[in-house]
Amino acid sequence: MSIIKMVLVVRMDIGMGQGKIASQCAHAAVECFTKARRGFLSYFTARAWLMMGQPKIVLKVQTEKEFLRLYETAQKSGLVTAAIRDAGRTQLKPGTITVLGIGPGATEKIDEITSHLRLL
Amino acid sequence: MSIIKMVLVVRMDIGMGQGKIASQCAHAAVECFTKARRGFLSYFTARAWLMMGQPKIVLKVQTEKEFLRLYETAQKSGLVTAAIRDAGRTQLKPGTITVLGIGPGATEKIDEITSHLRLL
Numbered sequence: 001m002s003i004i005k006m007v008l009v010v011r012m013d014i015g016m017g018q019g020k021i022a023s024q025c026a027h028a029a030v031e032c033f034t035k036a037r038r039g040f041l042s043y044f045t046a047r048a049w050l051m052m053g054q055p056k057i058v059l060k061v062q063t064e065k066e067f068l069r070l071y072e073t074a075q076k077s078g079l080v081t082a083a084i085r086d087a088g089r090t091q092l093k094p095g096t097i098t099v100l101g102i103g104p105g106a107t108e109k110i111d112e113i114t115s116h117l118r119l120l
Numbered sequence: 121m122s123i124i125k126m127v128l129v130v131r132m133d134i135g136m137g138q139g140k141i142a143s144q145c146a147h148a149a150v151e152c153f154t155k156a157r158r159g160f161l162s163y164f165t166a167r168a169w170l171m172m173g174q175p176k177i178v179l180k181v182q183t184e185k186e187f188l189r190l191y192e193t194a195q196k197s198g199l200v201t202a203a204i205r206d207a208g209r210t211q212l213k214p215g216t217i218t219v220l221g222i223g224p225g226a227t228e229k230i231d232e233i234t235s236h237l238r239l240l
Contacts, residue, residue: 006146008142008143008146010142017240018138018141018240019178019239019240020178021138021141021142022128022130022141022142022145022146022178022240023128023145023176023177023178025142025143025145025146026126026128026142026145026146026148026149026150026176026178027149027174027176028146029146029147029149029150030146030149030150030153030170030174031174033150033153033154034153034170050150050154053207054147054150054151056143056146056147057143058139058142058143058146087173119139120137120138120139120142
């Protein structure tokens with residue numbers, strides 16, 4: 001297991017199709033990566049993460065409430081986060097929160113707040 | 121429709137699960153973005169793409185042959201490309217090609233080579 005990773009947490013209660021889930025996860029990953037590059041320490045974490053082959057895990061939550069609670073916890077723990085809102089041009093209502101990206105960050109720190117979640 | 125986009129082309133003949141597809145698409149998106157940032161013109165394209173909200177479309181192909189032909193065509197057309205190979209720690213044989221990222225690039229140019237493909 002790698003010491004740095006990114007997790008992408010998908011909200012399952014809004015009926016996204018497979019393509020929508022994939023594009024929203026891609027969006028979260030790019031957003032988290034660009035955010036990480038702007039910080040001083042997180043810049044090096046992001047570089048290391050790239051060199052390690054970008055390890056990432058896709059997890060799921062069942063409700064918006066669960067999503068928002070996790071988002072808050074991740075922010076408080078100082079991890080890089082990105083909560084993606086859909087532009088709503090296709091399947092969803094504009095502004096619907098879809099995927100939460102956390103990291104790249106220390107696996108230990110990310111596991112502390114996400115290890116109870118199930119894989120997508 | 122935006123004038124710059126990224127497409128993520130998923131290979132459907134290897135039985136990837138939803139989480140695997142999402143993580144491979146995220147991988148392709150980050151890889152394409154970092155590649156684009158290293159080029160002179162593509163750097164500005166990548167910046168513009170970010171500012172436009174990262175438009176991206178997820179498409180599919182049914183065979184490795186179709187995947188490789190598209191990869192070659194995209195490379196010849198000068199677009200940024202990234203063919204993702206799975207590390208093979210979980211569902212797939214190590215080295216299996218999974219997702220092709222194309223762009224960020226001019227929508228017109230990308231459509232020329234991908235408009236025949238179906239949405240995932």
